[in-house]
Amino acid sequence: MNATRPAPGSQASLREANRARVLGVVRQHGPLTQVEIAAASGLSAATVSNMVKELDQAGMVGLSRSIRNGRRAVLVSLASGGGLLAGVAFGERDVRVAIADESREILAQQLMPLQADHVADDGMERAARLLADLAETVSSGVENISAIGFGLPMPVDSVSGEAGSDAVLPGWRGVNVTEAMAGHLRAPVALDNTANLAALGELRAGALRGVRNGCYLKFSYGVGAGIVINGDVFRGSAGTAGEIGHVTIDENGPICRCGNRGCLDTFVGSRALINSLAASHGPLRLKDIVIRALGGDVGCRRVIEDAGRRVGVAVAGVVNLLNPEVVVVGGLMAEAGELILAPLREALDRCAIPSAAATVELRPAELGDEADIVGAIHRASVLSHSNISIS
């Protein structure tokens, strides 16, 4: 390889650097038009046009027709080398898996309900078998999976690859997911929190697209946040950034599963919401509460409003700290729409400093319950390319 590399500083090496830059931009953002590549890479339109022509001839990118701003455009995407990307996103009660091609287009996906407190082995086994099944439906084998993006609804240690010790799912505590899953499928695994993955998904393909500083609030069985700083997801020093669910709301409140008192989760987590309706409505699931609230049930509406208000107070803290442009609200609870957004917005306006609150925009998520899996696919894509460049 080294023998053919052009001399440093030469025009040929500059050309190669530009080429790598174009490829890098397409890798990072998915299919783009040439104008968008020029904007994202800082290269001139003429250079990009030349590079794309060369790359196309070399078979490294694929071109397809598309429409941008009402005008015809040519979409540049990475040529698929037959490699597949896999995404796995666990929820408290389900797992969603997807298979995508090199250009991150999802080819097949499936949601599977799971037992509420399943054990990690069982969950991973099912996810692996689902992936194998799906890989077959896209007429390819499981051995073609080049990387897996793996999401868990709990803090994960990005350094060691272990699930957090204060996990929502007790069956997953302290499990080394990266190793175990790589053993199941013989492919490298990128482990992340589902809130971070969902933020990544919305950032690349949803409501956070083009936002430099933003926040994705995942309000489901628990509350988590994915923080976007400078156009990328911020993970903190060990991957636990954005654990908004464990912000202390009431220092004398009930004990949380993390061991502290009065965390946000103890007030707005699924268990708290379900318990508050247990006496009047009997045993419900979180989804039932949302469906009933949308159907006009006053009790369920009240519970959702109160939860929205509490979360709004915590989000106000995030807004004060980070001054984001956009806060996107997603997750199961966000399916209640304005029922939850209105009180959340009200609390946010009241508790954040006026200048920050005035500039922040509260948006519903665009990708719905697929945000996590889209993010997982993007993580897998980045991982597979970094592996290729290493090897």
Place this chain on the structure above:
Amino acid sequence: MTLPSATPAPPDVGAGTVLALQGISKRFGAVQALKNIELDVRAGEVLALVGDNGAGKSTLVKTIAGVYTADDGTMVFDGRAVRVGSPAEAQQLGIATVFQDLALCDNLDVVANLYLGRELRKGRVLDEVEMERQSWELLRQLSAKIPSVRIPVASLSGGQRQTVAIARSLLGRPKVVMLDEPTAALGVAQTAEVLNLVERLRERGLAVILISHNMADVMAVADRVAVLRLGRNNGVFVVSETRTQDIIAAITGATDNAVSERAARRSREEGPAS
């Protein structure tokens, strides 16, 4: 509408209960297949019915579906005591059953299977357009992944056939749907499809009775689990408060009646303290 109903509702049926069985017994010659079975299922609830081979699950399902008539006991549907003499009567009442063999016609397409025996007519000819439209509508509501409604059922996968069979049972607007082993002999992806379908039924406010051998599936979608053992009730468990082990113990008879024993244990533990 203030007239009192002709048959007063039995007192011990809880609010929202669609179907309740009280003291159902069934005997085949010398074999006591069911003895004093109590069971109730509410609207918008998934009740799993589990038990070992020969525990009486199928007999109970067939009794509810009207294939067998119970020797003893009452069946309360929608607040009225009812007698179900035949499967057709059960269907008219609002109890739909999807049996394990699905009873689909392989050579007919999806629409023809859905409307077999109750074809829509326009004058003297079949209203194919309307049947196809309604088929799509129904399958869409169930988020079913069926490529086309005009292909023979033989070319569908196991999960898709199960979906068609369940969709067909919904055409009569039932209140109770019974699924007999819907995930048996299916792959993982297809099992996932069927489990999602069960959740859809639940969200539509139907009472679902799910018979299954697979504890993982049961624990994933059921709200309550009723255990049968040797033709008798062996406990009803609320899934969110129960471990799989307890249910398996009740199925195998490791504990005679897990619920009553647990209650006894709790009262023993709390007894000295209070």
